[in-house]
Amino acid sequence: MAHNLLSLITFFPLLGMLILLFIPRDNEGMLKSFALAVTLITFLISLPLAFDDVFAASGAMQYREFHEWISIGSFFKMNYNIGIDGISLWLVMLTTFIMPIATLSTWNAVDKNVKGFMALLLLLETAMLGAFVSLDLFLFYVFWELMLIPMYFMIGIWGGKNRIYAAVKFFIFTAVGSLLMLVAIIYIYYYAVSSGAPMEGFGIQEFYNLGIPVNAQHWLFLAFAVSFAIKVPMFPLHTWLPDAHTEAPTAGSVILAAIMLKMGTYGFVRFAIPLFPGAVQTFLPYLALLAVIGIIYGSLVAMMQDDVKKLVAYSSVAHLGFVMLGIFALNLQGLSGGIIQMVNHGISTGALFLIVGFIYERRHTRQISEFGGLAHKMPIFATIFMIITFSSIGLPGTNGFVGEFLALVGAFESGLRWYAVAATTGVILAAVYMLWMFQRVMFGKITNPANEKLKDLSIREIVLMVPLLIFVFWIGVYPNTFLSKMNPAIEQLLIQVKSKQVAVVEPVQPVIAQTLVLK
Incomplete structure (x- = not known):
C-alpha cells in the first residue's frame, strides 16, 4: 500500500469521476455529495505523508514509483x-486539503449542469496532484496540459457574464507558455541522447547532471521561465489572472488561487533553477526585479479596485511576488520562506475568495460601494473576515508573516538588499488596501436597504472556514511543523545548484546542430 500510495492519491479522484458519470444528471444532491466524499477520502489517504518523519531526516525523493510507460x-x-520530497510534500497536502473545501463551496453557487462541474473538479484534482509528484519531464508536461482543460471549461461555462473572454485569454496565455516549455523539453532530451548520457526516459534527476552549455542554458531557461512566469503569474505576464478570477465561479477562483498558481512557482524550484543553474546566475537579478515590481504594482492596482474580487485577484499578484523573491534569493531562508508562502497564499487567498463568494451569493454584487455596515448584521462573518484580512496583510502570529519575513530575510542576506527594501513597501501597501476594503465593507452605516436583510454565515459556511483558520494560526505560531520537513530537501537543492554554478562551461561549436543528430 505504501509503495503505491502516491498513485492512489493521484488517481483516486479520477476513479471517482468515472463512477460519478453513472449518477443521474438530475440528482444534484447526490452528485455534490459524492464529489465531496471523493475529495475527503483523497485527503484522508494523503494524511500519512504529512505524518511521515522521513522527510525531516532526508532530502531525497520518497514514495518513489517507476514503471516503463512508452x-x-x-x-x-x-x-x-x-x-x-519535502518541497512537493506540502503542495500535495495543500491540494488534497483545499479540494474538499472548494467542493463544499459549490452547494449554493453551482446550480446548472452540476454533473459536468463535479466531473471537471475531480479531473482537475488528479491533474494537479500528478504535476506535483511527477519526476519525469514528459509526464509532468502531460499533467500540466491536462490542468488547462477543466479550468477552461469551469470558467467558460459556469463563469460570469464575460466568461468566454476570460476563458479564452486564460487558455491562450497558458498554451503559448506550455508550447515553449515543450520545445525546451524535446531539446534537452535530444541533447542528452546525443551526448551519450545514460538516460531512462525524461527523468529530471538524470537531466540535473547533464552539464548543458551555458549559452544553450540561457535559451532553455527562458523557455521554461516564460511558461512558469505566466502561471505564477509574474509581471508583466499577469493580465489574464484578474479576468479569470473575476469571471470564475467561487470554487474555480479558490482552486486557481490556492493551487494552480503554485504550479508556476513550483516549476521554478523543481525544474527551471536546478536544470539550468548557469543561466540562473545571469537572469536572477532581472527576475528578482520583476518580482519586486509585481509586489508594488499589484498592491497599487489592488488599492484602486472597486470590485472586491478584482482587489483580491491583484493582491494575489503582489503576494506571489514575495514567493518569487524568496525563491530567487537561492538560500535556505529565502527558499523556505518562498515555499511556505506558497502554502500560506493558498490558505489566505483561497479563504478570501470564499468570503467574496459568501457575500456575492447574498447580494449578487461585488461592488464595494454596495456594502457597508455588514458587521452589524453578520458578526461571525465579520470576525472571520478580519482574521483572514490580518493573515493576508502578514500580521505577526498569522501564517502570512512567517513566509514574507523569511523571504525578505533571505533576499537581504543573499545580496538582494535593495530589492528586499523595496519589497517591504508591499507589506505597507497590503495593509492599506486590505484594511481600507475591510473598513468600507464591514463598518459604517448601512446605507443600502438590501444589507438590512442579510443573514450571518450558515453552519456549512462556518465549517468551510474553520480548517483554514486553524492553519492560519498553526503556521503563524509554530511554523517548524512545516519547515522541518522541507528544509532537508531545500538544502539538497541548493547543493545541486551551487555545485553546478561554480564552473561556467563554454559551449562546443555548434551546439544545436550536434544535439539534433541522433546517435
Whole structure:
C-alpha cells in the first residue's frame, strides 16, 4: 500500500469521476455529495505523508514509483516516474486539503449542469496532484496540459457574464507558455541522447547532471521561465489572472488561487533553477526585479479596485511576488520562506475568495460601494473576515508573516538588499488596501436597504472556514511543523545548484546542430 500510495492519491479522484458519470444528471444532491466524499477520502489517504518523519531526516525523493510507460526502440522512452520530497510534500497536502473545501463551496453557487462541474473538479484534482509528484519531464508536461482543460471549461461555462473572454485569454496565455516549455523539453532530451548520457526516459534527476552549455542554458531557461512566469503569474505576464478570477465561479477562483498558481512557482524550484543553474546566475537579478515590481504594482492596482474580487485577484499578484523573491534569493531562508508562502497564499487567498463568494451569493454584487455596515448584521462573518484580512496583510502570529519575513530575510542576506527594501513597501501597501476594503465593507452605516436583510454565515459556511483558520494560526505560531520537513530537501537543492554554478562551461561549436543528430 505504501509503495503505491502516491498513485492512489493521484488517481483516486479520477476513479471517482468515472463512477460519478453513472449518477443521474438530475440528482444534484447526490452528485455534490459524492464529489465531496471523493475529495475527503483523497485527503484522508494523503494524511500519512504529512505524518511521515522521513522527510525531516532526508532530502531525497520518497514514495518513489517507476514503471516503463512508452518505449520506441532504444532511443525514445517515457516512464511513469513519480515521487515527492519535502518541497512537493506540502503542495500535495495543500491540494488534497483545499479540494474538499472548494467542493463544499459549490452547494449554493453551482446550480446548472452540476454533473459536468463535479466531473471537471475531480479531473482537475488528479491533474494537479500528478504535476506535483511527477519526476519525469514528459509526464509532468502531460499533467500540466491536462490542468488547462477543466479550468477552461469551469470558467467558460459556469463563469460570469464575460466568461468566454476570460476563458479564452486564460487558455491562450497558458498554451503559448506550455508550447515553449515543450520545445525546451524535446531539446534537452535530444541533447542528452546525443551526448551519450545514460538516460531512462525524461527523468529530471538524470537531466540535473547533464552539464548543458551555458549559452544553450540561457535559451532553455527562458523557455521554461516564460511558461512558469505566466502561471505564477509574474509581471508583466499577469493580465489574464484578474479576468479569470473575476469571471470564475467561487470554487474555480479558490482552486486557481490556492493551487494552480503554485504550479508556476513550483516549476521554478523543481525544474527551471536546478536544470539550468548557469543561466540562473545571469537572469536572477532581472527576475528578482520583476518580482519586486509585481509586489508594488499589484498592491497599487489592488488599492484602486472597486470590485472586491478584482482587489483580491491583484493582491494575489503582489503576494506571489514575495514567493518569487524568496525563491530567487537561492538560500535556505529565502527558499523556505518562498515555499511556505506558497502554502500560506493558498490558505489566505483561497479563504478570501470564499468570503467574496459568501457575500456575492447574498447580494449578487461585488461592488464595494454596495456594502457597508455588514458587521452589524453578520458578526461571525465579520470576525472571520478580519482574521483572514490580518493573515493576508502578514500580521505577526498569522501564517502570512512567517513566509514574507523569511523571504525578505533571505533576499537581504543573499545580496538582494535593495530589492528586499523595496519589497517591504508591499507589506505597507497590503495593509492599506486590505484594511481600507475591510473598513468600507464591514463598518459604517448601512446605507443600502438590501444589507438590512442579510443573514450571518450558515453552519456549512462556518465549517468551510474553520480548517483554514486553524492553519492560519498553526503556521503563524509554530511554523517548524512545516519547515522541518522541507528544509532537508531545500538544502539538497541548493547543493545541486551551487555545485553546478561554480564552473561556467563554454559551449562546443555548434551546439544545436550536434544535439539534433541522433546517435
